[in-house]
Amino acid sequence: MSQRKRRVDPNQPIVLPNDASEEAYLIQRGWACVYKLLPDGSRQVLSFSLPGDIVGLPGLSLEGASPFWFESLTEVEISSISSATLFRGLASEPAVARAMQWSVALESAILIERLISLGRRSALVRTAHFILELATRLSLIGEDTRRGFDCPVNQYWLADALGLTAIHLNRVLRELREAHLLTMRSGHVEIHNFEGLRELAAFDADYLTPPKRRH
Amino acid sequence: MSQRKRRVDPNQPIVLPNDASEEAYLIQRGWACVYKLLPDGSRQVLSFSLPGDIVGLPGLSLEGASPFWFESLTEVEISSISSATLFRGLASEPAVARAMQWSVALESAILIERLISLGRRSALVRTAHFILELATRLSLIGEDTRRGFDCPVNQYWLADALGLTAIHLNRVLRELREAHLLTMRSGHVEIHNFEGLRELAAFDADYLTPPKRRH
Numbered sequence: 536m537s538q539r540k541r542r543v544d545p546n547q548p549i550v551l552p553n554d555a556s557e558e559a560y561l562i563q564r565g566w567a568c569v570y571k572l573l574p575d576g577s578r579q580v581l582s583f584s585l586p587g588d589i590v591g592l593p594g595l596s597l598e599g600a601s602p603f604w605f606e607s608l609t610e611v612e613i614s615s616i617s618s619a620t621l622f623r624g625l626a627s628e629p630a631v632a633r634a635m636q637w638s639v640a641l642e643s644a645i646l647i648e649r650l651i652s653l654g655r656r657s658a659l660v661r662t663a664h665f666i667l668e669l670a671t672r673l674s675l676i677g678e679d680t681r682r683g684f685d686c687p688v689n690q691y692w693l694a695d696a697l698g699l700t701a702i703h704l705n706r707v708l709r710e711l712r713e714a715h716l717l718t719m720r721s722g723h724v725e726i727h728n729f730e731g732l733r734e735l736a737a738f739d740a741d742y743l744t745p746p747k748r749r750h
Numbered sequence: 751m752s753q754r755k756r757r758v759d760p761n762q763p764i765v766l767p768n769d770a771s772e773e774a775y776l777i778q779r780g781w782a783c784v785y786k787l788l789p790d791g792s793r794q795v796l797s798f799s800l801p802g803d804i805v806g807l808p809g810l811s812l813e814g815a816s817p818f819w820f821e822s823l824t825e826v827e828i829s830s831i832s833s834a835t836l837f838r839g840l841a842s843e844p845a846v847a848r849a850m851q852w853s854v855a856l857e858s859a860i861l862i863e864r865l866i867s868l869g870r871r872s873a874l875v876r877t878a879h880f881i882l883e884l885a886t887r888l889s890l891i892g893e894d895t896r897r898g899f900d901c902p903v904n905q906y907w908l909a910d911a912l913g914l915t916a917i918h919l920n921r922v923l924r925e926l927r928e929a930h931l932l933t934m935r936s937g938h939v940e941i942h943n944f945e946g947l948r949e950l951a952a953f954d955a956d957y958l959t960p961p962k963r964r965h
Contacts (some may be wrong), residue, residue, distance in 0.1 A: 571866055574952050579869040581862055602957070639854060646861045647796055649794060651786055653868035654794040654913030698869030737789050742817070 540613035543567075543607045543688075550591070550605040558615040559591040565611030566687050569603050570695065572716045575674040582645065582697035583608070583669070583688060587676050590639045608687045637745055661697055662707045663736040666717060666724060671740045683717075683725040690719070753829035754962050758782075758822045760902075765806070765820040773805040773830040780826030785819050785910065789853055795911035797860065798823070798884070798903060804853045823902045833922050859957040868913045876912055877922045878951040881932060881939060888953045896934075898940040905934070 538561070543549055549567065564650050567584040584590050590605060624631035624721065648668065652661040669688075670680040678684060688696075696702040712718045716732045719724045726732060753776070758764055764782065765771050767781040780800040793797040796818065799805050804836060805820060839846035856874060863883065884903075903911075907920040927933045931947045933940045 573866070573870055577870045578865045581865065622847075625847070626844075629841075632837075632840070639858075643854075643858060643861070646858070646865060647786075650796065650865050650868065651788070651859060652795045652911075653865065655792045656786055695869075699820075 538616050540612065540614050543609055543611050543613065545607055545609050548604060548606050549611075549613065550601070551601075552602050553603055554601070556591070556601075557618045559589055559618065559621055560605070561586045561614045561616065562586050562590065563612040563614060567606060567611050567613075568692065569605050569689075571603050576696045579698070580692060582642065583696070585672055585676060588642075589635070606698060608692070628746050641743065648742055651698070658697070658699055658703055658707050660663075661735055662668040662693075662699075662704065663711065663716065663732050664738055665693070665697060665720075667732060667736055667738045667740075668727075668743065669724075670726065670729075675743065681726065683723060683731050685722060686719070686724045687722060688719070693719075752832050755827065755829050758783060758826050758828065760824050762822050763819060764822060764826075764828065765816070767817050767819055769816070771806070771816075772833045774804055774822070774833065774836055776828040776829045776831065777801050777805065778829060781823040782826050782828075783823055783903075783907065783914045784820050786818050794913070795798065795907060797857065798888055798907075798911070800891060802886060803857075804850070822906070837856045856958065863957055864911070873912070873914055873918055875923050875951055877908075877914075877919065878926065878947050879953055880908070880912060881934075881941075882947060882951055882955075883954040883958065884939075884942065885944075886958050889960065896941065896944045897918075898938060900937060901939045902937060903935070904936070908934075943960055 539684060540563070543565075549560065552572075558690065562584050564586055566585050567590070568580055568585065569582045570578050570580045572578055582590075591601070621631075621635070625635060625722070626632075648664070652664055656664060670684060673684050674680045690704055691701055694701045697704065699707070711732075713715070714731075715727045716735065717727060732738075755778070758780075764775065767787075777799050779801055782801065782805070783795055784797045784805060785793050786796045806816070824829055827837060836846075836850070840850060841847075860883070863879070867879055871879060884901065885899060889895045905919055905923070906916055909916045912919065914922070919937075923934050926947075929946075930942045931950065946959050947953075
């Protein structure tokens with residue numbers, strides 16, 4: 536499909552809220568995120584986008600105006616696809632339809648797990664679960680992450696994804712470190728005990744895995 | 751599109767977790783809900799389904815096995831549509847494709863607002879926001895809800911949707927009642943001050959409204 540490629544510096548807005556954009560974005564390289572700023576100035580991160588992710592799909596049917604910020608965390612390379620092109624592809628190419636459908640399903644599955652975390656998992660379990668989610672998503676695009684991974688998400692972003700204050704998250708990260716489960720440093724997550732972490736979080740990666748790749 | 755219709759008694763499972771169902775469900779009448787039971791026995795409600803809602807769409811691409819319960823709250827009438835029929839409709843009928851797309855976008859928008867509520871809104875604001883969401887969704891299917899509405903969601907379900915304990919929710923509902931904003935009784939929500947409630951929740955209904963019906 537015809538695409539327009541673009542490179543974006545770190546920490547730059549890619550789409551502003553209420554931008555009447557009619558495009559979806561395929562992340563080619565780097566990390567980005569989608570978040571909402573609330574009237575009181577607090578921020579809720581909705582998703583972190585990794586290479587291979589498509590951003591803006593369900594929002595497309597809103598025909599423009601999304602209330603969210605879409606911003607780069609690292610340098611990113613993105614391709615934008617107009618909604619017209621996308622709809623033509625959906626109608627005429629079953630492989631495109633399948634890929635879009637999986638992308639929407641994955642985005643929804645990730646949102647649902649986060650909702651469950653915020654609603655019913657303790658700050659400790661929720662943080663462990665989220666780190667395992669990132670590790671799994673990165674492993675699905677070819678990184679070996681069982682011992683850790685480079686992570687441009689700093690503690691402020693992480694707190695705003697997990698519904699925690701920075702202070703509370705800091706305490707949780709110390710607890711995880713002292714339990715020899717993981718250490719989060721600037722730019723890197725080191726996993727000391729993958730199985731222990733998975734047990735703590737009762738983490739099951741099925742929701743992240745296309746059906747054909749399971750087991 | 752060809753559909754199979756079915757009537758379900760109140761409080762009955764419609765789809766069990768890990769049921770290899772290849773169908774989506776259109777709610778014709780009544781209220782239902784989708785939830786997850788966690789290993790520790792706690793429950794997170796993901797969505798309440800009202801007439802006109804389609805349940806199971808993004809899950810469809812998972813080709814079966816969803817880890818969620820789909821259960822009736824009242825007596826419901828549902829039509830089930832097989833995924834094969836749905837895909838044929840998506841490919842051949844632009845109106846079907848539009849409707850599906852809006853349905854997926856709406857489901858995603860509702861999930862996102864709940865995520866924001868659980869992450870960054872106080873229990874009081876989150877409860878007010880949720881009641882206004884229900885009122886707005888019902889008004890979009892023809893009910894006049896500015897003064898209240900019949901609501902089969904009891905306080906246990908509501909707490910499990912809002913990430914609160916039943917005791918905490920009870921305190922919040924008392925606060926809302928004493929502020930003359932709303933009273934929630936068995937089976938009914940009475941809204942005393944719609945504008946006051948909207949102000950408290952900083953509620954903006956745009957996320958629930960198809961673009962053409964806004965303003």
